[in-house]
Amino acid sequence: MRKHTRKFLAATVAAFITAAPATAQTEARQLFGAVEDGSGGVAEPFGSYARGCMAGAMQLAETGPSWQAMRLSRNRNWGHPEMIAFIERLGEAAQQEAGWAGIYVGDISQPRGGPMLTGHRSHQMGLDADIWMLPPERLNLTRQERENISSISVRTEDQRRINGNWTDGHLAVMRAAASDPAVARIFVAAAVKQEMCRVAGPEDTEWLRKIRPWWGHNYHFHVRLTCPAGAGACENQAPIPAGSGCDESLAWWTSDEALNPQPRDPNAPPPTPRREYTLADLPTQCTGVLTR
Known part of the structure:
Protein backbone atom coordinates (compact mmCIF):
# COMPACT_ATOMS: atom_id res chain seq x y z
CA MET A 1 0.00 0.00 0.00
CA ARG A 2 1.26 3.52 -0.68
CA LYS A 3 2.70 5.17 2.41
CA HIS A 4 0.37 8.16 2.38
CA THR A 5 -2.67 5.88 2.05
CA ARG A 6 -1.61 3.77 5.04
CA LYS A 7 -1.02 6.91 7.11
CA PHE A 8 -4.42 8.28 6.14
CA LEU A 9 -6.17 5.07 7.13
CA ALA A 10 -4.32 4.77 10.42
CA ALA A 11 -5.15 8.36 11.32
CA THR A 12 -8.78 8.02 10.29
CA VAL A 13 -9.34 4.79 12.19
CA ALA A 14 -7.51 6.16 15.25
CA ALA A 15 -9.82 9.16 15.23
CA PHE A 16 -12.79 6.85 14.98
CA ILE A 17 -11.66 4.86 18.00
CA THR A 18 -11.46 8.05 20.06
CA ALA A 19 -15.02 8.88 18.96
CA ALA A 20 -14.31 11.99 16.94
CA PRO A 21 -17.80 13.03 15.72
CA ALA A 22 -16.85 13.57 12.08
CA THR A 23 -15.00 10.27 11.83
CA ALA A 24 -17.79 8.33 13.49
CA GLN A 25 -19.92 9.18 10.48
CA THR A 26 -17.31 8.13 7.92
CA GLU A 27 -18.77 5.60 5.52
CA ALA A 28 -17.01 2.25 5.63
CA ARG A 29 -17.00 2.14 1.83
CA GLN A 30 -14.76 5.23 1.78
CA LEU A 31 -12.27 3.56 4.10
CA PHE A 32 -12.17 0.15 2.45
CA GLY A 33 -12.35 1.62 -1.04
CA ALA A 34 -9.14 3.56 -0.40
CA VAL A 35 -7.03 0.49 0.35
CA GLU A 36 -4.89 -0.77 -2.51
CA ASP A 37 -3.56 -4.07 -1.20
CA GLU A 248 -44.49 -23.26 -8.36
CA SER A 249 -42.73 -20.41 -6.53
CA LEU A 250 -40.19 -20.21 -9.36
CA ALA A 251 -42.86 -19.06 -11.82
CA TRP A 252 -43.45 -15.91 -9.79
CA TRP A 253 -40.08 -14.48 -10.82
CA THR A 254 -41.21 -14.06 -14.43
CA SER A 255 -44.82 -13.13 -13.64
CA ASP A 256 -46.42 -9.75 -14.31
CA GLU A 257 -46.47 -9.10 -10.58
CA ALA A 258 -42.70 -9.53 -10.32
CA LEU A 259 -41.70 -7.80 -13.54
CA ASN A 260 -44.25 -4.98 -13.56
CA PRO A 261 -44.70 -3.82 -9.97
CA GLN A 262 -47.44 -1.33 -9.22
CA PRO A 263 -46.31 2.31 -9.17
CA ARG A 264 -45.81 3.82 -5.75
CA ASP A 265 -48.74 5.72 -4.30
CA PRO A 266 -47.81 9.43 -4.62
CA ASN A 267 -49.58 10.09 -1.31
CA ALA A 268 -47.54 7.49 0.55
CA PRO A 269 -44.53 8.58 2.60
CA PRO A 270 -41.31 8.43 0.57
CA PRO A 271 -39.21 5.31 1.11
CA THR A 272 -36.42 5.58 3.63
CA PRO A 273 -33.10 6.03 1.84
CA ARG A 274 -30.70 3.14 2.21
CA ARG A 275 -28.12 4.01 4.86
CA GLU A 276 -24.48 3.33 4.08
CA TYR A 277 -22.61 1.43 6.78
CA THR A 278 -20.05 3.16 8.94
CA LEU A 279 -17.09 1.36 10.48
CA ALA A 280 -19.13 0.99 13.67
CA ASP A 281 -21.65 -1.14 11.77
CA LEU A 282 -19.06 -3.73 10.81
CA PRO A 283 -17.55 -6.46 13.01
CA THR A 284 -15.05 -5.05 15.48
CA GLN A 285 -12.23 -6.99 13.80
CA CYS A 286 -12.62 -4.83 10.68
CA THR A 287 -10.97 -1.87 12.40
CA GLY A 288 -7.80 -3.92 12.78
CA VAL A 289 -8.06 -5.25 9.23
CA LEU A 290 -7.89 -1.70 7.90
CA THR A 291 -4.68 -0.75 9.71
CA ARG A 292 -2.58 -3.92 9.45
Whole structure:
Protein backbone atom coordinates (compact mmCIF):
# COMPACT_ATOMS: atom_id res chain seq x y z
CA MET A 1 0.00 0.00 0.00
CA ARG A 2 1.26 3.52 -0.68
CA LYS A 3 2.70 5.17 2.41
CA HIS A 4 0.37 8.16 2.38
CA THR A 5 -2.67 5.88 2.05
CA ARG A 6 -1.61 3.77 5.04
CA LYS A 7 -1.02 6.91 7.11
CA PHE A 8 -4.42 8.28 6.14
CA LEU A 9 -6.17 5.07 7.13
CA ALA A 10 -4.32 4.77 10.42
CA ALA A 11 -5.15 8.36 11.32
CA THR A 12 -8.78 8.02 10.29
CA VAL A 13 -9.34 4.79 12.19
CA ALA A 14 -7.51 6.16 15.25
CA ALA A 15 -9.82 9.16 15.23
CA PHE A 16 -12.79 6.85 14.98
CA ILE A 17 -11.66 4.86 18.00
CA THR A 18 -11.46 8.05 20.06
CA ALA A 19 -15.02 8.88 18.96
CA ALA A 20 -14.31 11.99 16.94
CA PRO A 21 -17.80 13.03 15.72
CA ALA A 22 -16.85 13.57 12.08
CA THR A 23 -15.00 10.27 11.83
CA ALA A 24 -17.79 8.33 13.49
CA GLN A 25 -19.92 9.18 10.48
CA THR A 26 -17.31 8.13 7.92
CA GLU A 27 -18.77 5.60 5.52
CA ALA A 28 -17.01 2.25 5.63
CA ARG A 29 -17.00 2.14 1.83
CA GLN A 30 -14.76 5.23 1.78
CA LEU A 31 -12.27 3.56 4.10
CA PHE A 32 -12.17 0.15 2.45
CA GLY A 33 -12.35 1.62 -1.04
CA ALA A 34 -9.14 3.56 -0.40
CA VAL A 35 -7.03 0.49 0.35
CA GLU A 36 -4.89 -0.77 -2.51
CA ASP A 37 -3.56 -4.07 -1.20
CA GLY A 38 -4.31 -6.89 1.21
CA SER A 39 -3.47 -7.00 4.90
CA GLY A 40 -1.24 -10.04 4.86
CA GLY A 41 -1.30 -12.61 7.63
CA VAL A 42 -3.73 -15.44 8.12
CA ALA A 43 -6.75 -15.44 5.83
CA GLU A 44 -9.95 -14.90 7.80
CA PRO A 45 -13.38 -13.54 6.88
CA PHE A 46 -15.28 -11.49 9.45
CA GLY A 47 -19.02 -10.82 9.52
CA SER A 48 -21.45 -11.60 6.74
CA TYR A 49 -21.46 -11.45 2.96
CA ALA A 50 -23.11 -8.01 3.01
CA ARG A 51 -21.60 -6.62 6.21
CA GLY A 52 -18.05 -7.74 6.77
CA CYS A 53 -14.40 -7.61 5.81
CA MET A 54 -11.47 -9.90 5.13
CA ALA A 55 -7.93 -10.31 6.46
CA GLY A 56 -5.19 -12.07 4.53
CA ALA A 57 -6.87 -11.92 1.12
CA MET A 58 -5.15 -13.36 -1.93
CA GLN A 59 -5.11 -11.56 -5.25
CA LEU A 60 -6.30 -13.65 -8.17
CA ALA A 61 -3.62 -13.68 -10.86
CA GLU A 62 -4.63 -11.47 -13.76
CA THR A 63 -4.28 -14.43 -16.13
CA GLY A 64 -4.09 -18.14 -15.41
CA PRO A 65 -4.23 -21.35 -17.43
CA SER A 66 -8.04 -21.38 -17.33
CA TRP A 67 -9.16 -17.83 -16.44
CA GLN A 68 -8.69 -14.11 -16.86
CA ALA A 69 -9.61 -11.47 -14.31
CA MET A 70 -11.65 -8.68 -15.89
CA ARG A 71 -11.92 -4.92 -15.22
CA LEU A 72 -8.55 -4.83 -13.47
CA SER A 73 -8.87 -1.09 -12.83
CA ARG A 74 -11.46 -1.86 -10.16
CA ASN A 75 -8.92 -3.81 -8.07
CA ARG A 76 -11.62 -6.25 -7.03
CA ASN A 77 -9.80 -9.48 -7.87
CA TRP A 78 -9.04 -10.27 -4.22
CA GLY A 79 -10.56 -13.19 -2.34
CA HIS A 80 -10.24 -15.76 0.36
CA PRO A 81 -7.76 -18.51 -0.64
CA GLU A 82 -10.67 -20.95 -0.90
CA MET A 83 -12.31 -18.67 -3.48
CA ILE A 84 -9.07 -18.45 -5.49
CA ALA A 85 -8.82 -22.25 -5.42
CA PHE A 86 -12.46 -22.57 -6.48
CA ILE A 87 -11.91 -20.28 -9.48
CA GLU A 88 -9.00 -22.43 -10.56
CA ARG A 89 -11.19 -25.55 -10.30
CA LEU A 90 -14.08 -23.94 -12.16
CA GLY A 91 -11.82 -22.74 -14.97
CA GLU A 92 -10.57 -26.28 -15.47
CA ALA A 93 -14.14 -27.60 -15.38
CA ALA A 94 -15.17 -25.06 -18.05
CA GLN A 95 -12.45 -26.41 -20.30
CA GLN A 96 -13.26 -30.05 -19.67
CA GLU A 97 -17.06 -29.99 -19.39
CA ALA A 98 -18.01 -27.17 -21.77
CA GLY A 99 -15.08 -26.95 -24.17
CA TRP A 100 -14.54 -23.29 -23.28
CA ALA A 101 -11.11 -21.73 -23.19
CA GLY A 102 -11.76 -21.07 -19.51
CA ILE A 103 -13.73 -18.41 -17.64
CA TYR A 104 -13.77 -14.64 -17.38
CA VAL A 105 -13.90 -13.59 -13.72
CA GLY A 106 -15.60 -10.33 -12.72
CA ASP A 107 -15.68 -8.84 -9.25
CA ILE A 108 -14.62 -10.89 -6.23
CA SER A 109 -13.79 -8.45 -3.41
CA GLN A 110 -11.67 -5.43 -2.57
CA PRO A 111 -8.19 -6.04 -1.08
CA ARG A 112 -9.61 -6.11 2.44
CA GLY A 113 -13.22 -6.75 1.58
CA GLY A 114 -15.73 -4.42 3.16
CA PRO A 115 -18.38 -2.25 1.52
CA MET A 116 -17.60 -1.05 -2.01
CA LEU A 117 -17.70 2.49 -3.31
CA THR A 118 -19.99 1.41 -6.15
CA GLY A 119 -22.03 -1.62 -7.07
CA HIS A 120 -22.41 -4.62 -4.82
CA ARG A 121 -23.89 -4.79 -1.35
CA SER A 122 -22.33 -8.22 -0.88
CA HIS A 123 -18.83 -9.40 -1.95
CA GLN A 124 -17.47 -8.19 1.41
CA MET A 125 -15.63 -11.28 2.73
CA GLY A 126 -13.86 -12.61 -0.35
CA LEU A 127 -16.36 -15.47 -0.67
CA ASP A 128 -18.45 -14.10 -3.57
CA ALA A 129 -17.40 -14.01 -7.23
CA ASP A 130 -19.07 -13.02 -10.50
CA ILE A 131 -18.40 -15.28 -13.49
CA TRP A 132 -19.17 -13.76 -16.87
CA MET A 133 -21.68 -15.39 -19.18
CA LEU A 134 -19.36 -14.63 -22.11
CA PRO A 135 -17.57 -17.88 -23.05
CA PRO A 136 -13.91 -16.92 -23.56
CA GLU A 137 -12.45 -17.58 -26.99
CA ARG A 138 -8.95 -16.73 -25.77
CA LEU A 139 -7.16 -16.01 -22.51
CA ASN A 140 -4.63 -13.46 -23.71
CA LEU A 141 -6.71 -10.29 -23.56
CA THR A 142 -4.68 -7.18 -22.78
CA ARG A 143 -5.52 -5.02 -19.77
CA GLN A 144 -7.16 -2.50 -22.08
CA GLU A 145 -9.21 -5.17 -23.86
CA ARG A 146 -10.47 -6.32 -20.47
CA GLU A 147 -11.69 -2.80 -19.76
CA ASN A 148 -13.52 -2.50 -23.06
CA ILE A 149 -14.99 -5.94 -23.66
CA SER A 150 -18.48 -6.66 -22.33
CA SER A 151 -20.20 -9.83 -21.27
CA ILE A 152 -23.37 -11.10 -22.93
CA SER A 153 -26.91 -11.42 -21.65
CA VAL A 154 -28.51 -14.86 -21.72
CA ARG A 155 -32.01 -13.51 -21.02
CA THR A 156 -34.59 -11.93 -23.32
CA GLU A 157 -35.39 -8.25 -22.96
CA ASP A 158 -38.75 -9.01 -21.36
CA GLN A 159 -36.87 -11.09 -18.73
CA ARG A 160 -39.16 -14.10 -19.17
CA ARG A 161 -36.99 -16.51 -21.19
CA ILE A 162 -33.43 -17.36 -22.09
CA ASN A 163 -32.20 -16.02 -25.42
CA GLY A 164 -30.03 -17.43 -28.19
CA ASN A 165 -26.82 -16.76 -26.27
CA TRP A 166 -27.62 -19.56 -23.84
CA THR A 167 -25.79 -22.80 -24.63
CA ASP A 168 -25.31 -26.26 -23.20
CA GLY A 169 -21.88 -25.02 -22.18
CA HIS A 170 -23.41 -22.49 -19.79
CA LEU A 171 -25.41 -25.27 -18.19
CA ALA A 172 -22.33 -27.47 -17.89
CA VAL A 173 -20.25 -24.72 -16.25
CA MET A 174 -22.95 -23.81 -13.74
CA ARG A 175 -23.63 -27.45 -12.97
CA ALA A 176 -19.92 -27.92 -12.25
CA ALA A 177 -19.93 -24.83 -10.02
CA ALA A 178 -23.03 -25.92 -8.09
CA SER A 179 -21.65 -29.44 -7.67
CA ASP A 180 -18.55 -28.10 -5.92
CA PRO A 181 -18.87 -28.81 -2.17
CA ALA A 182 -17.47 -25.39 -1.27
CA VAL A 183 -20.37 -23.60 -2.98
CA ALA A 184 -23.32 -22.42 -0.86
CA ARG A 185 -25.50 -21.01 -3.65
CA ILE A 186 -25.36 -19.47 -7.12
CA PHE A 187 -27.49 -16.48 -8.15
CA VAL A 188 -28.82 -16.39 -11.72
CA ALA A 189 -31.53 -14.72 -13.75
CA ALA A 190 -34.86 -16.42 -13.10
CA ALA A 191 -35.17 -17.46 -16.75
CA VAL A 192 -31.89 -19.39 -16.39
CA LYS A 193 -33.15 -21.30 -13.39
CA GLN A 194 -36.38 -22.08 -15.20
CA GLU A 195 -34.48 -23.44 -18.20
CA MET A 196 -32.34 -25.59 -15.93
CA CYS A 197 -35.46 -26.99 -14.30
CA ARG A 198 -36.93 -27.74 -17.72
CA VAL A 199 -34.00 -29.90 -18.82
CA ALA A 200 -32.98 -31.35 -15.43
CA GLY A 201 -33.35 -34.99 -14.59
CA PRO A 202 -34.68 -36.41 -11.31
CA GLU A 203 -31.12 -37.00 -10.09
CA ASP A 204 -30.16 -33.31 -10.42
CA THR A 205 -31.85 -32.08 -7.24
CA GLU A 206 -28.76 -31.74 -5.07
CA TRP A 207 -26.83 -29.32 -7.28
CA LEU A 208 -29.88 -27.65 -8.82
CA ARG A 209 -31.18 -26.49 -5.45
CA LYS A 210 -28.09 -24.28 -5.12
CA ILE A 211 -29.10 -22.34 -8.25
CA ARG A 212 -31.23 -19.45 -6.97
CA PRO A 213 -33.10 -16.79 -8.98
CA TRP A 214 -32.21 -13.20 -8.27
CA TRP A 215 -32.42 -9.85 -10.01
CA GLY A 216 -29.59 -8.50 -12.16
CA HIS A 217 -27.81 -11.70 -13.12
CA ASN A 218 -28.33 -11.96 -16.85
CA TYR A 219 -24.73 -11.01 -17.77
CA HIS A 220 -23.01 -13.09 -15.10
CA PHE A 221 -23.70 -15.70 -12.46
CA HIS A 222 -22.76 -15.03 -8.87
CA VAL A 223 -21.06 -17.79 -6.88
CA ARG A 224 -21.13 -17.70 -3.08
CA LEU A 225 -18.99 -20.05 -1.01
CA THR A 226 -19.78 -21.30 2.47
CA CYS A 227 -17.73 -19.99 5.38
CA PRO A 228 -14.42 -21.88 5.51
CA ALA A 229 -13.90 -24.46 8.23
CA GLY A 230 -12.63 -22.86 11.41
CA ALA A 231 -13.70 -19.33 10.43
CA GLY A 232 -15.62 -18.69 13.64
CA ALA A 233 -16.33 -15.03 12.94
CA CYS A 234 -17.84 -15.73 9.51
CA GLU A 235 -21.64 -15.89 9.21
CA ASN A 236 -23.19 -18.25 6.69
CA GLN A 237 -26.40 -17.31 4.92
CA ALA A 238 -29.53 -19.17 6.01
CA PRO A 239 -29.74 -22.71 4.58
CA ILE A 240 -31.40 -23.22 1.21
CA PRO A 241 -34.88 -24.80 1.40
CA ALA A 242 -35.14 -28.48 0.62
CA GLY A 243 -35.89 -29.59 -2.92
CA SER A 244 -34.67 -28.55 -6.33
CA GLY A 245 -36.26 -25.09 -6.27
CA CYS A 246 -38.29 -25.95 -9.36
CA ASP A 247 -41.67 -25.69 -7.64
CA GLU A 248 -44.49 -23.26 -8.36
CA SER A 249 -42.73 -20.41 -6.53
CA LEU A 250 -40.19 -20.21 -9.36
CA ALA A 251 -42.86 -19.06 -11.82
CA TRP A 252 -43.45 -15.91 -9.79
CA TRP A 253 -40.08 -14.48 -10.82
CA THR A 254 -41.21 -14.06 -14.43
CA SER A 255 -44.82 -13.13 -13.64
CA ASP A 256 -46.42 -9.75 -14.31
CA GLU A 257 -46.47 -9.10 -10.58
CA ALA A 258 -42.70 -9.53 -10.32
CA LEU A 259 -41.70 -7.80 -13.54
CA ASN A 260 -44.25 -4.98 -13.56
CA PRO A 261 -44.70 -3.82 -9.97
CA GLN A 262 -47.44 -1.33 -9.22
CA PRO A 263 -46.31 2.31 -9.17
CA ARG A 264 -45.81 3.82 -5.75
CA ASP A 265 -48.74 5.72 -4.30
CA PRO A 266 -47.81 9.43 -4.62
CA ASN A 267 -49.58 10.09 -1.31
CA ALA A 268 -47.54 7.49 0.55
CA PRO A 269 -44.53 8.58 2.60
CA PRO A 270 -41.31 8.43 0.57
CA PRO A 271 -39.21 5.31 1.11
CA THR A 272 -36.42 5.58 3.63
CA PRO A 273 -33.10 6.03 1.84
CA ARG A 274 -30.70 3.14 2.21
CA ARG A 275 -28.12 4.01 4.86
CA GLU A 276 -24.48 3.33 4.08
CA TYR A 277 -22.61 1.43 6.78
CA THR A 278 -20.05 3.16 8.94
CA LEU A 279 -17.09 1.36 10.48
CA ALA A 280 -19.13 0.99 13.67
CA ASP A 281 -21.65 -1.14 11.77
CA LEU A 282 -19.06 -3.73 10.81
CA PRO A 283 -17.55 -6.46 13.01
CA THR A 284 -15.05 -5.05 15.48
CA GLN A 285 -12.23 -6.99 13.80
CA CYS A 286 -12.62 -4.83 10.68
CA THR A 287 -10.97 -1.87 12.40
CA GLY A 288 -7.80 -3.92 12.78
CA VAL A 289 -8.06 -5.25 9.23
CA LEU A 290 -7.89 -1.70 7.90
CA THR A 291 -4.68 -0.75 9.71
CA ARG A 292 -2.58 -3.92 9.45
